Amino acid sequence: xxxxxxxxxxxxxxxxxxxxxxxxxxxxxxxxxxxxxxxxxxxxxxxxxxxxxxxxxxxxxxxxxxxxxxxxxxxxxxxxxxxxxxxxxxxxxxxxxxxxxxxxxxxxxxxxxxxxxxxxxxxxxxxxxxxxxxxxxxxxxxxxxxxxxxxxxxxxxxxxxxxxxxxxxxxxxxxxxxxxxxxxxxxxxxxxxxxxxxxxxxxxxxxxxxxxxxxxxxxxxxxxxxxxxxxxxxxxxxxxxxxxxxxxxxxxxxxxxxxxxxxxxxxxxxxxxxxxxxxxxxxxxxxxxxxxxxxxxxxxxxxxxxxxxxxxxxxxxxxxxxxxxxxxxxxxxxxxxxxxxxxxxxxxxxxxxxxxxxxxxxxxxxxxxxxxxxxxxxxxxxxxxxxxxxxxxxxxxxxxxxxxxxxxxxxxxxxxxxxxxxxxxxxxxxxxxxxxxxxxxxxxxxxxxxxxxxxxxxxxxxxxxxxxxxxxxxxxxxxxxxxxxxxxxxxxxxxxxxxxxxxxxxxxxx
Numbered sequence: 262x263x264x265x266x267x268x269x270x271x272x273x274x275x276x277x278x279x280x281x282x283x284x285x286x287x288x289x290x291x292x293x294x295x296x297x298x299x300x301x302x303x304x305x306x307x308x309x310x311x312x313x314x315x316x317x318x319x320x321x322x323x324x325x326x327x328x329x330x331x332x333x334x335x336x337x338x339x340x341x342x343x344x345x346x347x348x349x350x351x352x353x354x355x356x357x358x359x360x361x362x363x364x365x366x367x368x369x370x371x372x373x374x375x376x377x378x379x380x381x382x383x384x385x386x387x388x389x390x391x392x393x394x395x396x397x398x399x400x401x402x403x404x405x406x407x408x409x410x411x412x413x414x415x416x417x418x419x420x421x422x423x424x425x426x427x428x429x430x431x432x433x434x435x436x437x438x439x440x441x442x443x444x445x446x447x448x449x450x451x452x453x454x455x456x457x458x459x460x461x462x463x464x465x466x467x468x469x470x471x472x473x474x475x476x477x478x479x480x481x482x483x484x485x486x487x488x489x490x491x492x493x494x495x496x497x498x499x500x501x502x503x504x505x506x507x508x509x510x511x512x513x514x515x516x517x518x519x520x521x522x523x524x525x526x527x528x529x530x531x532x533x534x535x536x537x538x539x540x541x542x543x544x545x546x547x548x549x550x551x552x553x554x555x556x557x558x559x560x561x562x563x564x565x566x567x568x569x570x571x572x573x574x575x576x577x578x579x580x581x582x583x584x585x586x587x588x589x590x591x592x593x594x595x596x597x598x599x600x601x602x603x604x605x606x607x608x609x610x611x612x613x614x615x616x617x618x619x620x621x622x623x624x625x626x627x628x629x630x631x632x633x634x635x636x637x638x639x640x641x642x643x644x645x646x647x648x649x650x651x652x653x654x655x656x657x658x659x660x661x662x663x664x665x666x667x668x669x670x671x672x673x674x675x676x677x678x679x680x681x682x683x684x685x686x687x688x689x690x691x692x693x694x695x696x697x698x699x700x701x702x703x704x705x706x707x708x709x710x711x712x713x714x715x716x717x718x719x720x721x722x723x724x725x726x727x728x729x730x731x732x733x734x735x736x737x738x739x740x741x742x743x744x745x746x747x748x749x750x751x752x753x754x755x756x757x758x759x760x761x762x763x764x765x766x767x768x769x770x771x
Contacts, residue, residue, distance in 0.1 A: 303332060307336065310345045331618050360611055364415055372705075373414070379607055385613070407702055415600075418602045423675070424672070428690050429553070446587050464550045474490055481695045522729060526732060542556075595694050603619055623668065643671075702765070718754060725742050
């Protein structure tokens with residue numbers, strides 16, 4: 262990593278010495294000059310992702326806009342079953358890779374990059390004036406996508422991470438009808454859910470999707486925010502002790518699971534919460550069977566715009582996070598980030614042309630195009646010429662801000678199509694942000710341990726979390742669970758994070 266940061270420092274230092282050469286305005290001028298001449302017509306093969314909420318459409322306007330400006334047409338391939346990670350693994354293993362590939366996680370890019378399947382983007386920065394200027398403007402974001410070997414295998418992404426902000430939400434209209442106040446801690450949350458259950462016996466007042474995943478967000482109120490996903494270890498940086506910790510063995514985590522167990526026993530959450538997918542969750546929330554939830558903040562408009570047609574009083578609104586205990590931290594796990602981005606195949610015969618294409622995305626002109634669309638068509642200055650019901654509607658109709666159609670994004674575009682409720686939520690939510698952890702880079706050896714020992718640890722974690730919540734394992738066995746996790750190697754996993762963090766900090770100091 263040190264070698265790359267030194268390399269980046271050289272590039273950025275050179276930019277400073279040349280003064281205007283690499284400033285954003287100069288980069289924009291270069292892009293404008295390039296755009297004024299007829300772009301070279303060419304086609305790149307691209308493995309992309311189709312989001313279920315706004316499925317890929319070959320006729321989206323954004324593809325035409327990009328072709329008009331760059332001359333590039335994308336021959337887009339979609340992963341079978343929409344399983345992008347599996348498709349990437351099979352594609353890399355086959356050796357027959359497209360020119361471009363989209364990833365949803367930096368770990369995938371680091372893994373395949375260190376195996377030699379991906380191009381080191383830093384090798385081409387000297388020929389990418391817009392990206393060079395962007396890295397000077399956003400050095401932290403650039404550093405966050407570096408791999409442990411000091412290389413960059415995924416293009417940095419800035420702006421649209423705000424759309425990944427997850428938060429608590431509640432049915433404000435129902436709360437007002439029942440004379441309920443938004444809970445400030447989990448004891449109040451429990452009492453509120455019980456009152457909602459009494460008023461609506463067929464409901465599951467607190468409903469969320471994706472099984473255990475959102476324990477990450479719930480945990481912030483207990484000072485134990487840690488990922489609970491299949492491929493991610495539940496490790497977090499504790500700012501109080503200034504050290505990395507393993508969340509599942511902490512007493513605060515036990516307290517949170519105890520609440521979840523109580524919710525489960527009293528049907529305050531669905532009995533099948535582990536298998537609630539997006540559609541099921543949407544059905545429950547939209548039919549007066551859930552009144553508190555936690556999800557992406559944009560869902561405020563998603564529900565309101567659709568359901569007010571039949572129920573004008575329907576109001577899903579932002580709810581400040583309840584603390585795990587009275588006087589405790591009212592925090593939401595910081596999720597306003599994204600690791601998604603473009604990767605370039607080392608097997609491509611068009612690498613320099615691909616890099617030129619992607620460099621356009623880091624120009625001011627490129628940012629405006631992928632954020633607002635074409636002036637006079639979708640946009641007029643910094644407003645849209647068509648009224649969209651919400652962000653999802655904008656994406657479905659134009660393709661703007663969908664996978665494979667952005668890197669540097671003006672989030673004001675999303676805010677502009679948001680309701681007053683959502684705009685207010687975007688102002689209020691940051692007040693409750695949890696810690697903003699750095700994106701760590703792991704060596705191949707470390708990643709192998711995370712993929713093997715880490716997976717076994719996570720499987721045991723998930724199995725027992727489920728048992729504790731559903732009551733098939735008693736909390737009197739908590740110490741035994743902690744011992745099981747220790748035998749499976751959580752201490753080694755924590756040390757991997759600790760060492761990766763030390764590497765990054767040492768590199769920055771030098």
